[in-house]
Amino acid sequence: MTTSNEAALTKLQDALDALNSQTASDLPSTQLAKLETAKAALYGEIQALQVHQLDERDAEYSALTNEFQDCKSDLSDLSNWITQRQKRDRALFTLLSKGVGLALSLLA
């Protein structure tokens, strides 16, 4: 958070705390309604500033999303490689099994 935002947040929080310290039971309904309006306004600003902290990280989220997609793509490539490799090994395996069978037959 930038200094200006942090300072603004502190001021808003102080203002809200001051309003919260008002004793509601001492106020007539109309005054209390205005107090609640003011509190809601300050609360909204405070939350907006705090959410702004999160906004500032959107670009980093986007960059990392791309990195994950790259990793997933690499994994998909590996999966394809495994498929191809298994096809090749299948043939090799068949040859080996035949060889073993032949060897055992000769030994018999």
Added chain:
Amino acid sequence: MQPRPQIFLIVCIMLGLASCSIVDDTLLTEEIDEFSRGAVVLTAIIESEFELAEDLNTLGFMDNLEFQLELGGHPEPNFKPLFKAMDIAARKNLLTALEGYAETLAVVASGQSISSVYRAFSGAAENLKSLSSDNFSIGHSLSLMDSGQLVSDLSLFDELLILPARDRRLLPIVQKGNTTLKKAATLLYFDIGAPEDQSSKCSYTFPKNDLDATLSSIRLCKGGLRAIVKSAVKFDANIWTDKLAQSSQSDTSNTLPLRDVIRKIVSIQKLGLSFDKLLSDTQAALVAMVAAHKAISDTLKAAQKSRLSSLPAALKSSSFQREVQGLLKAAAETKSVLLELTDNSVTAQNDQTTPTTLQPSGKKDDNQQ
């Protein structure tokens, strides 16, 4: 009849090949699968936490609006959501990408994506297994059990030929994923934030988002979801505290029974505590997720040099699983309490038109006198 030494040699070669698997792939596969399932659940929980924070903010808005109307005010009814659509989209996209990575990793480790090919490939072994010892014409040199074992051992070839090479190729991808996962976890950790400053160096300075920092050593300054939730809880609790104070002064015909208001105040504060714990535990789960993934990476890396046990990975992954399972329950409870509060809010408003709730409590009458 005694088997000939050459047959023992063949059997020994096959068994030797079986033991050459450079890493315990069964265990590794299980660990990757556990990591993947944990990551998928964790991403869903984090997504729901943003929604819960939004719901909590909405509850505060509704309660404030309702109170102002009760007081005869003319509040602005236009609701502004807490988060912008693009903020949520940025996080959802990352969580979806993380989930996709974790799922694909599990698929590659388990070979699920190639199941049909694998079945066909295994078919050769199955055909071999279906052969009886008579097919080998070795009944006179090997016992039936020995020849059956030999056939079973042959089926290990499929794994022996693929797995070490797969693991060698998997390592750099997992290492790359390791770096990205750590950065993503750190970013989410920052997003969840802290309700109060955790460092004495927080005065007007938010710690730089150092994505290379060690998660366990991060000392956050106030901010993020935890601070947002804290503000929302305080705001809503304050509305009900003001209601409580005001009810002693105003016409009781338009107020809730005292006990209901007190229950509201307590429930909201308890919700705040449980929500904050959920968020704090989520941060711990993020740390555990990074550790579990790193353990998988370390296991694969070490396996390139020598055979080693996957035990460290198993421990890290189990720890991550425990964290996530605990979170699931906590998230469900928090959601349930928030829903109850929201429903009660609506019910309470409706109930004010019924004769039963129009009756003030005895205490309230006393206060008014």
